[in-house]
Amino acid sequence: MQLTGAEIVMRCLHEEKVEYVFGYPGGSVLYIYDELFKQDKFKHVLVRHEQAAVHAADAYSRSSNKIGVCLVTSGPGVTNAVTGIATAHMDSVPIVIISGQVPTAYIGQDAFQECDTVGITRPCVKHNFLVKDVKDLAITLKKAFYIAKTGRPGPVLVDIPKDITNQKCEFEYPKTITMRSYNPVLKGHSGQIKKAVQMLLEAKRPMIYAGGGVILSDAAERLTKLARRLGYPVTNTLMGLGGYPATDKQSLGMLGMHGTYEANMAMQNCDVLIAVGARFDDRVIGNPANFSAVPRKIIHIDIDPSSISKRVKVDVPIVGNLPDVLDEIQKLLEASAGVPDPKALAAWWKQIDEWRGKKSLKYKQGKEVIMPQYVIEKLYEVTGGDAYITSDVGQHQMWAAQYYKFDKPRRWINSGGLGTMGVGLPYAMGVRFANPKATVACVTGEGSIQMNIQELSTAKQFRLPIKIINLNNRYLGMVRQWQQMFHGNRYAESYWDALPDFVKLAEAYGHVGMKIERPADVEPALREAFSAKHKNDLVFMDFLTDQTANVYPMIAAGKGLSEMILAEEL
Amino acid sequence: MRHIISILIENEAGALSRVSGLFSARAFNIESLTVAPTEDASLSRMTIVSTGSDDVIEQITKQLNKLIDVVKVVDLSEAAHIERELMLVKVRAAGKDREEMKRIADIFRGRIIDVTDSTYVIELTGNGSKLDAFLEAIDRTLILETVRTGVSGIGRGDRILKV
Numbered sequence: 001m002q003l004t005g006a007e008i009v010m011r012c013l014h015e016e017k018v019e020y021v022f023g024y025p026g027g028s029v030l031y032i033y034d035e036l037f038k039q040d041k042f043k044h045v046l047v048r049h050e051q052a053a054v055h056a057a058d059a060y061s062r063s064s065n066k067i068g069v070c071l072v073t074s075g076p077g078v079t080n081a082v083t084g085i086a087t088a089h090m091d092s093v094p095i096v097i098i099s100g101q102v103p104t105a106y107i108g109q110d111a112f113q114e115c116d117t118v119g120i121t122r123p124c125v126k127h128n129f130l131v132k133d134v135k136d137l138a139i140t141l142k143k144a145f146y147i148a149k150t151g152r153p154g155p156v157l158v159d160i161p162k163d164i165t166n167q168k169c170e171f172e173y174p175k176t177i178t179m180r181s182y183n184p185v186l187k188g189h190s191g192q193i194k195k196a197v198q199m200l201l202e203a204k205r206p207m208i209y210a211g212g213g214v215i216l217s218d219a220a221e222r223l224t225k226l227a228r229r230l231g232y233p234v235t236n237t238l239m240g241l242g243g244y245p246a247t248d249k250q251s252l253g254m255l256g257m258h259g260t261y262e263a264n265m266a267m268q269n270c271d272v273l274i275a276v277g278a279r280f281d282d283r284v285i286g287n288p289a290n291f292s293a294v295p296r297k298i299i300h301i302d303i304d305p306s307s308i309s310k311r312v313k314v315d316v317p318i319v320g321n322l323p324d325v326l327d328e329i330q331k332l333l334e335a336s337a338g339v340p341d342p343k344a345l346a347a348w349w350k351q352i353d354e355w356r357g358k359k360s361l362k363y364k365q366g367k368e369v370i371m372p373q374y375v376i377e378k379l380y381e382v383t384g385g386d387a388y389i390t391s392d393v394g395q396h397q398m399w400a401a402q403y404y405k406f407d408k409p410r411r412w413i414n415s416g417g418l419g420t421m422g423v424g425l426p427y428a429m430g431v432r433f434a435n436p437k438a439t440v441a442c443v444t445g446e447g448s449i450q451m452n453i454q455e456l457s458t459a460k461q462f463r464l465p466i467k468i469i470n471l472n473n474r475y476l477g478m479v480r481q482w483q484q485m486f487h488g489n490r491y492a493e494s495y496w497d498a499l500p501d502f503v504k505l506a507e508a509y510g511h512v513g514m515k516i517e518r519p520a521d522v523e524p525a526l527r528e529a530f531s532a533k534h535k536n537d538l539v540f541m542d543f544l545t546d547q548t549a550n551v552y553p554m555i556a557a558g559k560g561l562s563e564m565i566l567a568e569e570l
Numbered sequence: 571m572r573h574i575i576s577i578l579i580e581n582e583a584g585a586l587s588r589v590s591g592l593f594s595a596r597a598f599n600i601e602s603l604t605v606a607p608t609e610d611a612s613l614s615r616m617t618i619v620s621t622g623s624d625d626v627i628e629q630i631t632k633q634l635n636k637l638i639d640v641v642k643v644v645d646l647s648e649a650a651h652i653e654r655e656l657m658l659v660k661v662r663a664a665g666k667d668r669e670e671m672k673r674i675a676d677i678f679r680g681r682i683i684d685v686t687d688s689t690y691v692i693e694l695t696g697n698g699s700k701l702d703a704f705l706e707a708i709d710r711t712l713i714l715e716t717v718r719t720g721v722s723g724i725g726r727g728d729r730i731l732k733v
Contacts, residue, residue, distance in 0.1 A: 119584075127639075179638075180733060306635075
């Protein structure tokens with residue numbers, strides 16, 4: 001049967017079992033929206049800004065392991081989406097972006113709402129396509145979904161000129177696809193895996209360093225099994241939180257710039273390190289020269305060969321899909337009679353427990369001013385540690401990562417790589433669409449929340465009962481912290497002089513607002529917000545918090561893991 | 571170290587910009603880049619000359635392989651190979667210079683492919699240093715225009731880059 005391009009887009013999305021499309025209409029996508037209107041197999045979520053459409057699709061994917069889909073128009077529709085696309089790209093999230101383009105004959109003519117979408121997005125997508133013939137449309141969309149999800153996942157954009165969406169051709173959706181230029185590996189090299197197992201068993205001071213790849217590849221259970229079999233300490237990166245249960249005794253918490261003392265010290269002083277779906281980035285190991293100054297053997301498992309030996313030379317590289325490789329390691333361990341040296345391991349744990357004794361996350365909650373850390377601890381208690389937590393970017397993000405103990409994967413949704421302020425609220429929307437019964441809280445600050453505040457309107461339209469935890473210190477807190485520590489207390493443009501009344505603002509959008517100013521009111525407010533009374537409400541909780549609180553521990557930029565700045569003795 | 575990297579890439583619109591964009595985005599260095607379709611018109615072959623430490627070259631090949639359109643990547647300079655570059659030089663060739671120019675072109679096995687009463691266009695093939703040597707050998711003030719293709723390379727013997 002002959003179908004128009006717009007009909008083909010619908011059919012492809014149906015074939016891919018898409019549940020939600022996050023988008024915003026405009027001139028170049030009118031034929032597509034016309035067909036979208038006529039179908040009911042998926043729902044369209046109308047956001048208030050294209051950036052939020054991409055973030056919502058991104059979080060939909062992060063919290064469910066399905067592919068998020070968004071639809072935007074040409075020109076400004078796409079340029080608004082770019083921040084969202086780059087955010088997903090940096091964190092390897094599989095999403096498909098369909099963008100309208102001016103008609104083929106107009107391309108290059110500086111037409112109304114024209115931009116070089118493929119050119120603009122090229123550096124921040126896994127791949128992109130411009131469809132120039134309606135006959136290529138179905139296979140291109142098939143490729144987009146295939147590329148987004150396989151290998152190291154990432155965003156794929158398909159740019160469709162308006163005339164293509166109105167031209168007809170035979171429709172056939174390919175069942176499978178093979179590409180001679182793209183064949184991601186799954187199985188790791190068996191010789192390397194053998195070497196890794198040997199190395200792991202011979203370790204005296206072993207360390208497991210688990211990143212976002214564990215979450216993305218659904219390898220959390222396997223990692224946990226392996227870590228328990230070995231009895232080795234585990235640290236998670238910001239992107240990897242939930243990949244190993246944070247409340248487990250083998251967990252050392254998060255490492256890196258704001259990691260725990262024990263995690264960073266163990267990372268620096270271990271003799272065998274196994275990196276699992278992590279990439280030794282600057283916020284994790286600090287200065288690579290300092291890190292490499294201590295000799296240790298490194299095993300690195302990753303699906304992306306270019307992540308291996310990029311910043312740190314490794315001894316045993318294993319390229320492969322994490323679940324496959326971890327299964328292989330587990331199998332070899334079961335088969336071998338070898339066990340880790342119990343004496344060495346006991347001494348190592350003794351050392352780690354000494355580091356733990358520093359209690360690097362301690363803080364003092366007085367009677368007058370709310371400490372931001374306290375709010376997160378109470379949030380953890382009130383939600384039973386079982387909520388989906390999204391965050392924005394800044395101090396509140398670090399506190400959420402430090403004080404909310406994630407025991408399950410895909411519960412912690414934040415922008416780690418790009419560090420995009422404004423993701424928190426659209427992320428919470430995406431999470432709730434993917435998990436319609438889940439408790440979803442967005443930890444944010446008064447700076448970040450204002451970057452996509454318009455989405456309170458979308459949340460109202462779709463009745464999303466998100467709980468917003470606004471840690472309001474009237475500063476761009478992380479900027480202020482750096483200015484205090486490294487720029488002589490000159491707080492250049494980091495103080496907010498004219499903040500809105502967030503309670504009234506929430507109410508104006510049709511939601512519930514609360515203002516919490518006293519420590520004693522923190523827990524009751526949270527209990528009320530998460531109670532049955534507000535089951536169907538978005539509750540905006542504006543916590544006025546300590547203005548001078550800093551995130552500790554901290555490794556200054558360019559410093560090494562062992563050069564942590566700890567909180568003043570409290 | 572100087573490396574010659576050969577790439578087979580799908581002959582699609584924008585393929586070149588994916589490669590050149592990668593080099594600029596990751597601050598890799600390009601000395602020259604040549605590209606043209608192969609005998610199979612669906613594939614293009616690129617030759618890139620780059621310099622960098624072993625670590626950098628390793629990253630370059632890995633990042634190139636990561637591009638979805640790239641089918642194969644080979645570092646030609648890892649083993650025996652041949653490299654060639656084509657240069658066209660337009661020179662002033664009048665009076666006493668005319669005979670001398672012809673003589674030097676012959677020494678370098680160049681060919682004169684366009685002649686007027688005051689100019690020659692000389693075609694010269696070889697590796698980069700041979701072309702440089704030719705330009706050194708003639709009187710600089712006589713050079714009117716030069717154009718070079720950049721390096722193309724191929725492995726010796728049984729080293730074959732093919733799908």
